[in-house]
Amino acid sequence: MNYSFAPQTKNYESSAVRDILKVTQQAHIISFAGGLPAEDIFPLEAVKNAYEQVFASGKSSLQYGLTEGYIPLREAIQSRMSRKGISSTPENILLTTGSQQVIDLFSRIMLAPGDVVLTEDPTYLSALQVFQSYGANVVAVKSDEHGMEPDDLKVKLEQLHPKFVYIIPTFSNPDGKVWSNERREILLSLCYENDVLILEDDPYGDIQFNQDEKYKPVASLDSYQSHVLYTSTFSKSVVPALRTGWVTGPLEVVQMMAKAKQMNDLHSSSIDQQALYYLLRDFNLDEHIEHVRKEYYLRMCIMRDYLQRLGSDLFTWKEPKGGMFMWVEGNENINTTTLLHEAVENGVAFVPGAPFYVNQPKYNTFRLNFSHSTPEKIKLGMDRLVEVLLKPAILK
Amino acid sequence: MNYSFAPQTKNYESSAVRDILKVTQQAHIISFAGGLPAEDIFPLEAVKNAYEQVFASGKSSLQYGLTEGYIPLREAIQSRMSRKGISSTPENILLTTGSQQVIDLFSRIMLAPGDVVLTEDPTYLSALQVFQSYGANVVAVKSDEHGMEPDDLKVKLEQLHPKFVYIIPTFSNPDGKVWSNERREILLSLCYENDVLILEDDPYGDIQFNQDEKYKPVASLDSYQSHVLYTSTFSKSVVPALRTGWVTGPLEVVQMMAKAKQMNDLHSSSIDQQALYYLLRDFNLDEHIEHVRKEYYLRMCIMRDYLQRLGSDLFTWKEPKGGMFMWVEGNENINTTTLLHEAVENGVAFVPGAPFYVNQPKYNTFRLNFSHSTPEKIKLGMDRLVEVLLKPAILK
Numbered sequence: 001m002n003y004s005f006a007p008q009t010k011n012y013e014s015s016a017v018r019d020i021l022k023v024t025q026q027a028h029i030i031s032f033a034g035g036l037p038a039e040d041i042f043p044l045e046a047v048k049n050a051y052e053q054v055f056a057s058g059k060s061s062l063q064y065g066l067t068e069g070y071i072p073l074r075e076a077i078q079s080r081m082s083r084k085g086i087s088s089t090p091e092n093i094l095l096t097t098g099s100q101q102v103i104d105l106f107s108r109i110m111l112a113p114g115d116v117v118l119t120e121d122p123t124y125l126s127a128l129q130v131f132q133s134y135g136a137n138v139v140a141v142k143s144d145e146h147g148m149e150p151d152d153l154k155v156k157l158e159q160l161h162p163k164f165v166y167i168i169p170t171f172s173n174p175d176g177k178v179w180s181n182e183r184r185e186i187l188l189s190l191c192y193e194n195d196v197l198i199l200e201d202d203p204y205g206d207i208q209f210n211q212d213e214k215y216k217p218v219a220s221l222d223s224y225q226s227h228v229l230y231t232s233t234f235s236k237s238v239v240p241a242l243r244t245g246w247v248t249g250p251l252e253v254v255q256m257m258a259k260a261k262q263m264n265d266l267h268s269s270s271i272d273q274q275a276l277y278y279l280l281r282d283f284n285l286d287e288h289i290e291h292v293r294k295e296y297y298l299r300m301c302i303m304r305d306y307l308q309r310l311g312s313d314l315f316t317w318k319e320p321k322g323g324m325f326m327w328v329e330g331n332e333n334i335n336t337t338t339l340l341h342e343a344v345e346n347g348v349a350f351v352p353g354a355p356f357y358v359n360q361p362k363y364n365t366f367r368l369n370f371s372h373s374t375p376e377k378i379k380l381g382m383d384r385l386v387e388v389l390l391k392p393a394i395l396k
Numbered sequence: 397m398n399y400s401f402a403p404q405t406k407n408y409e410s411s412a413v414r415d416i417l418k419v420t421q422q423a424h425i426i427s428f429a430g431g432l433p434a435e436d437i438f439p440l441e442a443v444k445n446a447y448e449q450v451f452a453s454g455k456s457s458l459q460y461g462l463t464e465g466y467i468p469l470r471e472a473i474q475s476r477m478s479r480k481g482i483s484s485t486p487e488n489i490l491l492t493t494g495s496q497q498v499i500d501l502f503s504r505i506m507l508a509p510g511d512v513v514l515t516e517d518p519t520y521l522s523a524l525q526v527f528q529s530y531g532a533n534v535v536a537v538k539s540d541e542h543g544m545e546p547d548d549l550k551v552k553l554e555q556l557h558p559k560f561v562y563i564i565p566t567f568s569n570p571d572g573k574v575w576s577n578e579r580r581e582i583l584l585s586l587c588y589e590n591d592v593l594i595l596e597d598d599p600y601g602d603i604q605f606n607q608d609e610k611y612k613p614v615a616s617l618d619s620y621q622s623h624v625l626y627t628s629t630f631s632k633s634v635v636p637a638l639r640t641g642w643v644t645g646p647l648e649v650v651q652m653m654a655k656a657k658q659m660n661d662l663h664s665s666s667i668d669q670q671a672l673y674y675l676l677r678d679f680n681l682d683e684h685i686e687h688v689r690k691e692y693y694l695r696m697c698i699m700r701d702y703l704q705r706l707g708s709d710l711f712t713w714k715e716p717k718g719g720m721f722m723w724v725e726g727n728e729n730i731n732t733t734t735l736l737h738e739a740v741e742n743g744v745a746f747v748p749g750a751p752f753y754v755n756q757p758k759y760n761t762f763r764l765n766f767s768h769s770t771p772e773k774i775k776l777g778m779d780r781l782v783e784v785l786l787k788p789a790i791l792k
Contacts, residue, residue, distance in 0.1 A: 001591055001622050003648055004559070006508045006530075012655045034460075042458045048451040055444040062438045062635035064430075097493060097661035104660045112402045130659045134402075163400070195397055226397050239458035241666045252399055259408045263526045264500045265493035269665040270637045 008113075011132045030381030031349040032303075035173060035324060036372040041295055042239050046283040053278035054271055065270030067262045069095025069246070073277040077246055080280075084205075085220030086230060088248040094258050097268045099203055099245035102231040103127050105257045105264065106164075106199055106247070111136045116162040120148065122327075122356035122365070124173045124201065127166055136163075140358035145318070147183030150190070157194040164197040164229075170215050171204040171323025174356045174367040178321050184218045191227050197253070198222075202232045204323040206289050209297040213321070219248070226250055234276060236324070237289050242272045296324065299370045299378055306382035310389055324371040327353070330364040337363065339388065348384040404509075407528045426777030427745040428699075431569060431720060432768040437691055438635050442679040449674035450667055461666030463658045465491025465642070469673040473642055476676075480601075481616030482626060484644040490654050493664045495599055495641035498627040499523050501653045501660065502560075502595055502643070507532045512558040516544065518723075518752035518761070520569045520597065523562055532559075536754035541714070543579030546586070553590040560593040560625075566611050567600040567719025570752045570763040574717050580614045587623050593649070594618075598628045600719040602685050605693040609717070615645070622646055630672060632720070633685050638668045692720065695766045695774055702778035706785055720767040723749070726760040733759065735784065744780040 025031075054061050068074070074090040081088055096102050103126070111117070113135030119128070121140030131138050139160060142152040147169065156162070165187065169179035179187075191198055200218045208215070219230035229249035234242055247254060261267070279285070303326060304319055317328040330336060336352040343349060353365025373381060421427075450457050464470070470486040477484055492498050499522070507513070509531030515524070517536030527534050535556060538548040543565065552558070561583065565575035575583075587594055596614045604611070615626035625645035630638055643650060657663070675681070699722060700715055713724040726732060732748040739745060749761025769777060 001593075001646070003593075003646065003652075005505050005652055006511075008508070009505050009652060009655075012652070012659075036460055039455050039459050042455045044451060044455050044458065047458060048448075051447045051451070052444075055440060055447070059435050059438045059440050062440065062443060062637045063435050064432055064631075064636040097664060100659075101661040109401050109405050112404070115402075126659065126662075133656075133659055197397075197399075235460075240460040241458045241670075243661070243663070243665045250397070250399065256399075256401060256405060256408070259405075260529075263408075263496075263522065263529055264660065265497040265639070266522075267639065268493060269639045269668050272665050272667060274637075 008133060008135060011135065013129060029344060029347055029349055030373060030377050030384065032368040032370070032373065032381060032385075033349045033351045034372060035369055037236050037240060037324070038292070038295060038299075038371050038374075040374055041292060043283065043288055046279060046288075047239060047275070049282065050275040050279040051271070053282070054274040057274070061271065061274055065267050065273070067258050067267045069093070069267065070270055070273035070277060073273050073280070074246075076277055076280045081230075081248065084217055086217055086248065087225065092225070092251045092254045093246055093248045094254050094261065095268060095273055096245045096247065096261065097243045097265070098235055099201060099231040099233040099247075100126060101261075101264075101268075102229075102245055102247040102257075103130050103199070103201070105260045106229060107131055107134050107136070108260050109253070109256045110163045110197070116160045118153070118156055118160070118162045118165040119358060120167060120172065121358045122174050122353060123166070123358070124168060125356050127201070128358065131166070138358050141165075145177065147179030148187060150183070150186045153187065154190055157190055157196055161194075162196055164199050165191060166199045166201065167218070168201045168204075169218060170202055171207065171320060173204070173323070174325055174351070174353065175327035176318070176320030176323050176325045178215055181216050184216060185221060188218055188221050188227065196227070198228045200228055200230045202230065203236050205232065206237050207293055207296055207324065208322040209293060209300070210321060229253060237285065237292065238276070238279065242276060244268065244272055244276050293322075296371050299373070299375060300326065302375055302378045303368060303370045303382060306386050309386055315389065324369055326368045326370060328366050328368065329362065330366075332364060334364045336366040339366070342391070343385060343388045346384045346388050348381045348388070350385070404529060404531060407531065409525060425740060425743055425745055426769060426773050426780065428764040428766070428769065428777060428781075429745045429747045430768060431765055433632050433636060433720070434688070434691060434695075434767050434770075436770055437688060439679065439684055442675060443635060443671070445678065446671040446675040447667070449678070450670045453670070457667065457670055461663050461669070463654050463663045465489070465663065466666055466669035466673060469669050469676070470642075472673055472676045477626075477644065480613055482613055482644065483621065488621070488647045488650045489642055489644045490650050490657065491664060491669055492641045492643065492657065493639045493661070494631055495597060495627040495629040495643075496522060497657075497660075497664075498625075498641055498643040498653075499526050499595070499597070501656045502625060503527055503530050503532070504656050505649070505652045506559045506593070512556045514549070514552055514556070514558045514561040515754060516563060516568065517754045518570050518749060519562065519754070520564060521752050523597070524754065527562070534754050537561075541573065543575030544583060546579070546582045549583065550586055553586055553592055557590075558592055560595050561587060562595045562597065563614070564597045564600075565614060566598055567603065567716060569600070569719070570721055570747070570749065571723035572714070572716030572719050572721045574611055577612050580612060581617060584614055584617050584623065592623070594624045596624055596626045598626065599632050601628065602633050603689055603692055603720065604718040605689060605696070606717060625649060633681070633688065634672070634675065638672060640664065640668055640672055689718075692767050695769070695771060696722065698771055698774045699764060699766045699778060702782050705782055711785065720765055722764045722766060724762050724764065725758065726762075728760060730760045732762040735762070738787070739781060739784045742780045742784050744777045744784070746781070
């Protein structure tokens with residue numbers, strides 16, 4: 001039979017990152033390609049104890065739950081967010097299956113084909129795919145190292161009337177960038193003027209290497225909770241398998257997302273949500289996050305020291321202040337997809353940067369993940385990678 | 397700010413069932429309204445042991461998983477389905493957050509505004525809402541006690557060119573009906589002729605009171621796995637909080653659903669999926685399902701005996717052969733929404749039947765759930781309900 005799918009499926013693409021992950025799952029390859037957290041420091045015992053608490057609470061823990069999610073966990077998230085300056089109530093927090101589901105549900109209630117979404121460039125590949133799957137016209141705003149450039153942003157807000165602006169202002173995926181506080185304020189003020197919503201995606205904000213600088217979530221500046229939807233997740237700070245993310249923002253918008261979620265899956269796993277509640281209650285998550293920060297910083301430093309051997313005429317990169325990624329730009333002659341094949345042959349993998357761009361891909365960029373591999377593996381993998389990057393074939 | 401949602405949100409309605417559930421959650425009300433399984437017979441110990449197995453397997457159990465779901469669980473599901481005559485492979489099984497997500501993902505890849513979906517009438521309210529949220533034109537096929545009527549089905553398949561037919565052929569929600577095997581075969585053969593897909597929703601099939609009759613899943617008749625998408629869930633047979641459902645069917649369709657799921661939420665909780673795998677391995681699920689059947693049959697009988705007091709001039713109903721629901725039709729003068737208010741005043745609740753209809757609601761119908769309340773509560777609740785149903789106000 002010839003299956004006649006809906007027209008919007010023409011915009012579906014299997015993620016390039018995902019396809020590469022398949023190739024690089026062979027045991028002998030050291031992969032810096034995925035965006036996985038460090039397995040070796042997962043708090044297994046604490047997670048196990050949290051689930052024991054769930055089952056000790058009795059059979060009602062196994063019944064259907066609310067679409068919006070387990071209330072005690074929403075209260076705990078409210079309290080954690082207030083420490084970041086974000087005010088919320090359990091009513092305008094919606095628990096989801098990772099923050100990926102927030103991106104999808106928000107797009108679902110906002111976007112009709114042809115609607116404009118403004119993003120950074122490069123930005124999170126899977127968000128781009130979601131926006132495009134709803135037929136959105138994704139437009140990149142010019143950015144520098146401090147965030148979106150105010151002039152270009154202003155013009156695009158005024159002329160294109162976007163439905164929302166999507167940003168990862170703190171240790172972005174893929175390029176690890178962090179916005180200055182000034183740019184955050186400018187973005188919000190321009191969005192106020194043009195009555196445009198902001199989707200602030202903050203999965204990495206907790207993983208800040210140096211605590212001296214203080215980056216304010218844009219949501220914390222939105223005093224009336226009128227224009228910013230803030231999403232984060234426990235996938236990076238606790239463990240990914242729990243698949244628990246959340247969103248907070250204007251009540252009316254969050255409630256509409258809950259309606260969409262009700263149709264989408266009724267509710268996410270409530271055993272996981274209850275376990276997370278006990279974990280936040282009984283386990284010192286802040287201490288654990290501190291440990292994650294130190295460990296990721298150590299791993300980043302190892303990777304950085306290898307990159308320093310390359311010489312800036314061939315490759316340029318900036319040391320990230322947090323998160324899980326380093327972003328490398330080669331000189332114009334370098335095609336990182338070609339390079340990837342050579343790297344894989346040499347037993348190491350990364351992700352070419354092109355798919356992260358909105359419509360003018362830079363084929364000379366790539367992303368390295370420093371969180372997943374142990375320090376030993378990073379050394380071994382970077383030995384292999386630097387060997388490939390310094391080959392005469394590339395130098396010519 | 398005035399939030400300008402996408403046009404399709406105009407089709408969103410908060411579920412009437414959901415709103416009623418809120419009202420009836422007060423402790424003094426005995427609710428036959430929801431569709432909840434019996435909490436008192438949940439296999440808590442077995443579930444607890446299964447999670448212990450997950451954590452004993454080490455830290456990698458907490459890492460990101462595959463979009464398609466945990467492979468050993470897909471293999472176990474394949475083997476369970478083959479016992480029902482449904483052939484599948486792990487490759488064409490997609491694990492989801494309950495079978496609600498299957499309904500949503502399938503609609504997402506199939507439906508554009510104006511596309512026709514054929515359904516039974518009445519049918520599962522939340523499926524109707526999903527189809528309508530994608531702008532589908534839902535058309536009811538005439539049905540009798542054996543299933544959809546072949547003549548009407550044939551005409552509608554040929555004239556309306558639907559994208560798919562949605563059915564719950566075994567112990568339907570809301571009316572508990574079961575299709576004859578003949579009607580299942582006719583449906584499939586007509587769908588073959590017209591090259592139309594079938595979404596077979598089977599959450600209740602395992603809960604069959606009398607094992608003498610054998611109902612064949614429509615998917616088991618579809619030898620080449622070309623036209624039927626079959627979905628079921630562990631929410632009813634194990635526990636709902638795990639939120640694990642699945643779909644199997646034509647590989648090309650399941651793969652497209654996996655792409656949609658990747659954008660929707662990357663993957664469902666893999667801790668839950670792993671726990672279910674160990675549960676199926678170490679726990680006698682068939683014995684447990686047998687226990688569930690017996691218990692639900694007992695509860696249904698208690699409810700049935702009360703309904704028999706009503707007299708068929710006022711209310712008619714059929715004894716269900718499985719599932720979780722009884723469906724009652726009052727005489728034409730009766731409005732069950734009015735009746736609900738009186739029932740709630742008397743400390744008992746049900747769901748009016750009108751929202752389950754596609755477009756010609758019968759206001760004189762209602763649904764009773766017999767699975768959730770204990771036998772004692774059913775007696776108490778039915779005492780209260782029969783009192784309301786036999787009031788002189790209704791008899792007039």
